[in-house]
Amino acid sequence: MAASMLLSFQSFSAQVDNSKTSTVKIYGNCGMCESAIEKAGNVKKVAAVEWNKDSKIATLTYDSVKTNQNEILRRIALAGYDSEHFFAPDEAYAKLPACCHYERAKASAHKDEAMASLKADKPEAGMHDHSAMTSQDKNQLKAVYDGYFSLKDALVKSDGSAASVIAKDLLAAINAVKMETLKPEEHTVWMKVKEDVTTDAEHITETKEVSHQRDHFTTLSKNMYQLIKVSKNDAPVYYQHCPMYNDGKGADWLSKESAIKNPYYGSQMLSCGKTVETIK
Amino acid sequence: MNLSHKMSKSIILTAIIALFAVHISYSQKVVRYHLYVKDTLVNFTGKEKRAIAVNGQIPMPTLTFTEGDTAEIYVHNEMKEKTSLHWHGVFLPNQEDGVPYLTQMPIEPGETYIYRFPIIQHGTHWYHSHSGLQEQLGMYGSMILNKRTNDPTFRKGIDDLPTVPVVLSEWTDYNPHNVERMLHNASDWFAIKKGATQSYGEAIKAGHFKTKVKNEWKRMLAMDVSDVYYDRFLMNGKNQSTLSQFKAGDKVRLRISNGGASTNFWLTYAGGKITVVANDGNDVEPVEVDRLLIAVSETYDVIVSIPGENTAYEFLATPEDRTKSASLYVGSGIKQLISPLPRLKYFEGMKMMNGMMKMNGDLDDMGMNMSLNQMDMNIVMYPEITGSETKDENKNSKMEGMDMESKAGKNEHAEHSGDQYNSNKLSNIVTLNYAMLKSPTETGLPKDAPVKELRFELTGNMNRYVWSLDNKVVSEADKIMIKKGENVRIIMFNNSMMRHPMHLHGHDFRLINGKGEYAPLKNIVDIMPMETDTLEFNANVYGDWFFHCHILYHMMSGMGRVISYEGQPKNPLIKNPRYAQRKLFSDDRHFHVMAENDFATNGNDGMLMIQNTRWSIGSEWRLGYNDMHGYETETHIGRYFGKMQWLMVFAGFDWRYRKEGIDEQEQNVFGQRNTKDDRALASLGFVYKLPMLIDFQTEVFHNGTFRLQLMREDIPVTKRIRMGFMVNSDIEYMVEARYILNRYIGLRTHYDSDMGFGMGISANY
Incomplete structure (x- = not known):
């Protein structure tokens, strides 16, 4: 056993000239993380990465003439994994599979601000940080709305993979709603729509195909509209309509901006549609 | 002793000058720089290559002045070639402008040349060599002209921030003269290096076969947003660097110049919005953006802030072709990265160009009245704006095509068609365009001037x-x-x-x-x-x-x-204006060499050509190894016409010799006899590039025979495979296929009606 390990180590390091080895902590969770981290770091004959999912320690073996530790860690960070020298871009982290959403070391304040590119200027309501939800008791549906708006923005960009990830957060927000603390009128509507909303969110999570997601977004939007009408909003919400979608049957959506950005067609017909109601 | 004597003399001299200076202007100060220009070897990629360093560094040192100073810059040319320095964006007397053979004679090897001019403006500028291709080799640097603190336009919160000059540039291991030659020869080596060949094979895979055919039908070669493949991109001469002197809460003003020879850069920042406060050395009203494109030779002053503790935020410069990038980390601590810009969707770009290109080579803006970078057609290639390339996307983009064709207003969406190129309306990413720039002061011109x-x-x-x-x-x-x-x-x-x-x-x-x-x-x-x-x-x-x-x-x-x-x-520095003009013009008159030879089993196929803007002198040969295969050469001297240069008219000379060849053809399709075995003929003719990039050649020889010929070379089949064919009215034909191994060598196989089947190694220069 020991001999074979030694052997494998030798054959492994023999691939890299001028080899230098260092160890460094890289954040991650599971076996999926392991292969993603190693794939991002490895370059044939130049760099080899071995990451241990229990200790979170990676062994980097690299050609010190051709590369350095920072180059390897930079590539790994761009794949979504923080280390002691680099923070991954938030978008890259968000795109990781759910099991890989390790706890990030950096302050959550950064998270919010980086997610701002996806959302409008509203403060983040704990999309990725579920512990924040409890402090949101006052208007716990807000997390649901924010999830919905993020989803809409992803569909505007025709970004199926982002929509799928965001829908997962939306689902979490839906499940986190404590029905008993809702206001009576919210409670009534919530009872009515919860099941449908959950189904639509689930379907959107399960696919990366935008056309399918948009399909479910039509019914999701209808139910959200009923819900948001009885909620108190601190800013106006616009109920908007595209007459073209679904062979002219049309579809609706909610937006925080009055300007039309059509989630059913994205850039193809971005400004198709009109505001039919302003909900205050 | 001697030394101190000299020194005291110079001190007195300076004192006198200073005294004199005080007389004319209260704050005039002479600021002096010495620049030693020297050949050097650099290693950006693991290979040592020639470059030019000034005072031992690339980029050249940052020159800093304050408005009201007098600049005195001594240029010591320690190279074996001539040089010059141009002060980009600086107001100065014409003789100091640094354009060789136009405003001065070049600085000869070994010469020390003095540029002297008063600084009468402020702002971020830069300087570079204006001689040949020296700029590509490292001759660029920042030139910072500070505002006086009592300037009425001094902006608190902007002009008092800590500033860092940043000069962007790129590096290629190829000799720039070779780069230039390859561009003129329409070499697609750079495209291969970038993964941007856009071949038929790749087109079919991406479901864009028709797009590619239409593109070639309109006589376009595969195009990219930039022409040259670069090995490295640099900020202040480094690919990665850190400004660790700053901490959380700090605001930093970056004074950015694009010293790249042919690269536009996208600028993005991991720490939030970028505030643009000046452009080309002139203040603008602060404007907050998510990103901006800095074109070659522009300057922008931007303010970035550091939001978090113990974090350095990546300021990313990405070349427009998005092949690589350069990073500057602002702050100290763990480096927060920003997402790189995703790869371009080349075939979407090709489709967009197909739509805009008319058959005669003119562009058709479809009545969109484009200006000021507000509508960017390239966004069809940007996944971050128009979505990533998925099957679904392809379906939708077909609809887009329909939408555009029905622009007459058949459906209610058509009226928005101009907006489909407006980046800021399409996404939440705010991209700077020229319409967003506003001067803080009035800039109107004299009203009564003609x-x-x-x-x-x-x-x-x-x-x-x-x-x-x-x-x-x-x-x-x-x-x-x-x-x-x-x-x-x-x-x-x-x-x-x-x-x-x-x-x-x-x-x-x-x-x-x-x-x-x-x-x-x-x-x-x-x-x-x-x-x-x-x-x-x-x-x-x-x-x-x-x-x-x-x-x-x-x-x-x-x-x-x-x-x-x-x-x-008259400019006193230009003693012989006619000579100077000839030298100035020689830049675009000069000829580029191109050569090819296939060392094949059945003979040698090759050509040698020299070309410039309008003229082409070229010789082709097919040399067999024995009399039966024969030997032939064709030489053409031609001139190109039209802006697209599809037409070339030439005079030529053919010579061939053969005995008992395999192809018995002694008559052409017009029934004219043609002596294949031994001929020496002069000719006149023309070549016209047909749709699908086929060269149609018509030639009449001095003995009255005609020859028509169709030829297409370099059909991109896959990333590295090229095919070609030729057929003519002498009933000669040829088909070939080539696999490109590297810049100079390929494997070629062909069948030729005169020489039969052959395989070989083709070399090209």
């Missing part, structure tokens, strides 16, 4: 890499004469397929952008294909001022003009 209007069409073609204004290069056009005191208005329309950063020496112009009296002052305007931009300036300083595209390889091919004042005094 107006002179000049119009230019930016022209050029990719196939021969000729770039021009109104289809004339510098050496083919007269100087443009203007009068001192008049207001000059220039209206430019870009009718070429590439964007061009047009730069005017010695003056700032107002870019008419809808801000009225507060139009921003600039000295470069980056003008995209199909855009029309208007700029104006008051002619207020005598001289011969260069007006040109700042992409180095476009400028060298002749894309520019000289603007000159009527009745101005």
